[in-house]
Amino acid sequence: MFTGDTFYVEIIHRINGIRCIYILTSGINILLILRGRYQRKKQTIPLFRSMKNKPKPSSKPKAGAAGAPQTPPVAAQPGTPLFDRLEKWLDNRRYWIIGTLLFLWLAIRIAIFSNIANGPLYQMYKWPESDNAFFDDWARTLSGGDWLNRQPLHPYHGWHDEFAQVYFKQHPDQLNRILQAHPNRDSTFVPGKALWNEWYGGNTYHQEPLYAYMLAALYALTGNGVYWMMVLQILAGLLSGLLLWQLARRYFGDTVALFTGLLYLFCGVILFQETLILRTSWSVFFTLLTIWIFDRASEKRTIPAFLIFGLSVGTAYLLQSTFSLFLLGALAIYYYQERKTPRLFIRNAAVAVAGFVLIFSPVILRNATVGAPLFSTSSVGPVTFAVANVSGTDAISRWAPNAAKCAEILGKTHDSFGATVLETIQTHPSAGSYLGLIWTKFQRVIIGLEWPNNENYYFYKQLVQPLQVAFLDFYWIVWIACAGLLFAWYYRKKYFSMYLAILLQLAIMLGFYVLGRFRTPLVALLLPFAAYALVECLRFTQNKSKESMAKIAVAVVCFFGLTYSVYRPGISMLDPTDYNTLYETVYYDSITKSAGAGQLNQALATHHEFLRFEPDFVKNAKPNQRLQYPSHIEIMDQFANHYQIESFLYEDSGNQAMAAQAMAKRDMMKQIVDQSRKSLMRR
Secondary structure, three states: OOOOHHHHHHHHHHHOOHHHHHHHHHHHHHHHHHHHHHOOOOOOOHHHHHHHHOOOOOOOOOOOOOOOOOOOOOOOOOOOHHHHHHHHHHHHOHHHHHHHHHHHHHHHHHHHHHHHHOOHHHHHHHOOOOHHHHHHHHHHHHHOOOOOOOOOOOOOOHHHHHHHHHHHHHOHHHHHHHHHHOOOOOOOOOHHHHHHHHHOOOOOOOOOOHHHHHHHHHHHHHOOHHHHHHHHHHHHHHHHHHHHHHHHHHHHOHHHHHHHHHHHHOEHHHHHHOOOOOOHHHHHHHHHHHHHHHHHHHHHOOHHHHHHHHHHHHHHHHHOOOHHHHHHHHHHHHHHHOOOOHHHHHHHHHHHHHHHHHHHHHHHHHHHHHOOOOOOOOOOHHHHHHHHHOOOOOOOOOOOOOHHHHHHHHHHHOOOHHHHHHHHHOOOOOHHHHHHHHHHHHHHHHOOOOOOOOOOHHHHHHHOHHHHHOOEOHHHHHHHHHHHHHHHHHHHHHHHHHHHHHHHHHHHHHHOOOOHHHHHHHHHHHHHHHHHHHHHHHHHHOOOOHHHHHHHHHHHHHHHHHHHOOOOOOOOOOOHHHHHHHHHHHHHHHHHHHHHOOOHHHHHHHHHHHHOOOOHHHHOOOOOOOOOOHHHHHHHHHHHHHHHHHHHHHHHHOOHHHHHHHHHHHHHHHHHHHHHHHHHHHO
């Protein structure tokens, strides 16, 4: 979790300058479009020449027709012979290209997985306050025999308890009601948990169930669901790369597909998510899969194609309910494409909806059996919306809920999403207040920082060497991808489904809140546009036209507005919570057990292993040093306490010299902490 509220304020002030950048960029893009329309008979954008020269069909292809080829042939053009030859060369060797990319994607994933699975980070999912641990507990409960999840199963973390205590203080009658409703309660009964079970809808699924059931199935089959889920997520990552390459090749050609594959290879934020017990990597996979299947279905226009599309979206819906919006948007696009043949649209749309309902029907049957709302798949929507949208919220890119306001809303609305939305929006004094919140969220979306929650990309990057090689994060993707979106806008009808998916990912974050893991599917969707912009700018080397220069100018403006002006290389996103979690979940019990048994050398060895992970600014601490960031101060203080533990262990083992040395380092670090805090307060 990010620390240092002053940095939040600084970022907001800095990002306001992007408004004028957008205006300038839009103006340049309009000029490009106008110029392109004026010169269409003279010159067309290189990657789409064949579309212009291709004769239009006299009528629509019949149902079942193969449709347009996935990769349009590229005609020769005197201005860019190198790119024409490269396009043809790559097309002839496409199987070698994708085979090589798959090998590279697999190699870097194996390197990352080996580093994590054979080290302490493998245990990080056990942190009780995380979604990772809850998914694991949920899966173990399912695989233990309760496959229908008959009893309420929701987490009860520290912030849940804070909400409950605030609510009971405001409404003591509700506490009495809960106590009277459980007359036979024992010492393990927690009134706050009973309250949250009501707010979460009882035995309604806590989150969409697909990921938990997949993990439970792996537990039932292998006995080690976490390990094999990570393996399965590596395979999903490879399939996502294959789908991304196919989409890029279909839309932009083989050259852009190659660049997309290389960007995907070094995209650390996607690789990182595949190592976590969270569903983000599957969100990426299903986002790309549903786009690919929809495009094929709209081409083939057959019943089997649309049935497969409906089945795929239905499966994705069981992973995240927001995929229902993609189904609605895709059918709207298909209606636009098929508006002259309404009967065909009605038939295929009905088949797609039938496939969706077929996949969803087991959930309806389960809900009817256990007494949950029939069409419910998740209970977290109302809570998340209230926390992220209440007036004065601080939960825009971190989980920092306003307990008093949100508990009052949930007490009125319970598990009703619509009622919660209305109550939450009414906390704003004006429409401008809520629109300002949405604008702030949008600013957070386009800032390159990987906002952490339940995980920290920057923390893992410190400890996992291959993630340092995979250097691409959102900072280095957003600017060139935005340029690509502008370049491709004139041909937007060709990628309606991609634009739809991008808009939906934006809408999800604007409606709720912005995190690095929520943005990961958007990162994947932007990679083909980033690759397209790179190729278009590189064409300047062969075709030094005004159009190429204008595109390079647009890319430069996007770089300045979206990356350079907001990039802060000195800012640290490290958080003391990450180091504390690593210590508590992996090392604390072992050290305590060894020390209690008198095995002090073993306790020291284990503690030394933990100290290997101290960040460089702690390892290289010097007297009278000043730390600039609150997170660094807290981490330094945390490791100072660990050196005190080190000193005690040495003292108990009889090594007074090493005990004194460890305590001296502790005192020096504490002095740095105290001086840095005073210096920070004086600013």
